[in-house]
Amino acid sequence: xxxxxxxxxxxxxxxxxxxxxxxxxxxxxxxxxxxxxxxxxxxxxxxxxxxxxxxxxxxxxxxxxxxxxxxxxxxxxxxxxxxxxxxxxxxxxxxxxxxxxxxxxxxxxxxxxxxxxxxxxxxxxxxxxxxxxxxxxxxxxxxxxxxxxxxxxxxxxxxxx
Numbered sequence: 001x002x003x004x005x006x007x008x009x010x011x012x013x014x015x016x017x018x019x020x021x022x023x024x025x026x027x028x029x030x031x032x033x034x035x036x037x038x039x040x041x042x043x044x045x046x047x048x049x050x051x052x053x054x055x056x057x058x059x060x061x062x063x064x065x066x067x068x069x070x071x072x073x074x075x076x077x078x079x080x081x082x083x084x085x086x087x088x089x090x091x092x093x094x095x096x097x098x099x100x101x102x103x104x105x106x107x108x109x110x111x112x113x114x115x116x117x118x119x120x121x122x123x124x125x126x127x128x129x130x131x132x133x134x135x136x137x138x139x140x141x142x143x144x145x146x147x148x149x150x151x152x153x154x155x156x157x158x159x160x161x
Contacts, residue, residue, distance in 0.1 A: 015115050015159055016085050020060050022155045023083055023113075027063060030148050038065040038080065046074035049105040057098065060085045063144075078106035081144055086114040099123060109144050115159065120152060 020042060027040040042061050049055040062079035064070060069077045082102055084094040094112050102110045103125050112121040118136040124143045134140050136156040142148040 013087065016060075016087055018158055019085050019113055019115060019155060022158060023061055023150070026150055027061065030145070031063070036065070037067060038063050039070075041075070041079075047079060048074055048076050049078060049101055055101060055105075057101070059083065059098075078102070078108075080107070081109045081111075081142065082107050083111045083113060086112065086116065088116070095121075109142065111140075118156065 024040060024042050031038050031040055040061065040063050043058045045058060045062070047057050047059060047062065049057060056074075059079065059082040061083040062075070063081040064075050065080045066077075069075050069079075084098060086094055091114070099110065099112075103123070106125075108124075108126050110123040110125065112123075113119075114121070120134045120136070120138070120140055122132045122134065122140060122143070124132075126143070134152070136152045138153075139149050139151045142150065
């Protein structure tokens with residue numbers, strides 16, 4: 001729901017689910033090893049970005065490091081880190097609309113994974129750096145953590161690309 005308007009989304013594909021599961025596993029394993037306050041969540045899990053206008057989203061993956069934002073039903077406010085995986089037919093939502101909302105809501109880092117183009121676009125909002133684009137054969141640093149690197153070549157191998 002953006003600005004009070006409900007948008008219908010298609011179910012994720014097998015490719016989408018494979019990428020989501022692998023990234024979720026990597027993130028969760030890392031966070032558990034650190035034993036810190038951060039937790040990973042995956043869709044469907046609501047995030048209420050704003051009350052006025054009411055804006056609720058369900059990112060594919062997110063990390064929330066402030067327990068105060070979690071009420072047992074959803075995240076209230078911006079997650080620290082969000083990953084959206086492009087599905088056919090909604091690329092503009094992820095590259096334009098969600099980028100705008102996530103940046104303005106205070107998300108620290110936002111990745112857009114595009115299986116068709118085999119790219120990952122990293123938006124690190126904390127330092128207002130320009131977007132960086134990587135290929136699926138890259139190892140990419142998660143900027144909000146000092147030592148988390150994600151090797152996308154292993155994920156690409158699972159997709160047989």
